[in-house]
Amino acid sequence: MPLHNFTAVASSLDETDWRLRARCRSEGMEVFFSPNGESKSRRAERESAAKEICGACPVIDWCRDHALTANEPHGVWGGMSEADRRKSLDLGREMRARSLHFLQRHRQN
Numbered sequence: 550m551p552l553h554n555f556t557a558v559a560s561s562l563d564e565t566d567w568r569l570r571a572r573c574r575s576e577g578m579e580v581f582f583s584p585n586g587e588s589k590s591r592r593a594e595r596e597s598a599a600k601e602i603c604g605a606c607p608v609i610d611w612c613r614d615h616a617l618t619a620n621e622p623h624g625v626w627g628g629m630s631e632a633d634r635r636k637s638l639d640l641g642r643e644m645r646a647r648s649l650h651f652l653q654r655h656r657q658n
Contacts, residue, residue: 567611572602582624596630603628 568574573581581599583592603609603625613627616634623631 567608567615570608571612572606572608573599576602581626596625599625600628600630 580595580602583595587595603612606612606628609627611627613629615621616626616629617637620638621634626634629637
């Protein structure tokens with residue numbers, strides 16, 4: 550669920566929910582999500598500002614894990630842009646493929 554759609558009241562949720570402690574809750578969501586027609590240079594500036602906010606967030610790891618697990622398609626989550634997450638997931642797939650190849654070769658020997 551995108552953070553900009555997260556409207557639950559704190560009293561109705563477990564106080565340990567990471568989203569309630571996220572630093573972005575006090576920021577405008579326009580920093581984290583790209584508007585239509587955003588230029589490349591403006592996107593880089595906006596993502597840099599979002600990542601700076603994320604860098605000081607107490608729940609950055611939970612947020613990043615959520616974004617990677619849920620395959621969030623939009624926005625900066627856990628200090629990672631959409632492109633960062635794609636690269637990370639591609640790297641993970643490549644590492645798994647190499648590991649599988651290594652194990653198959655090792656079993657044959």
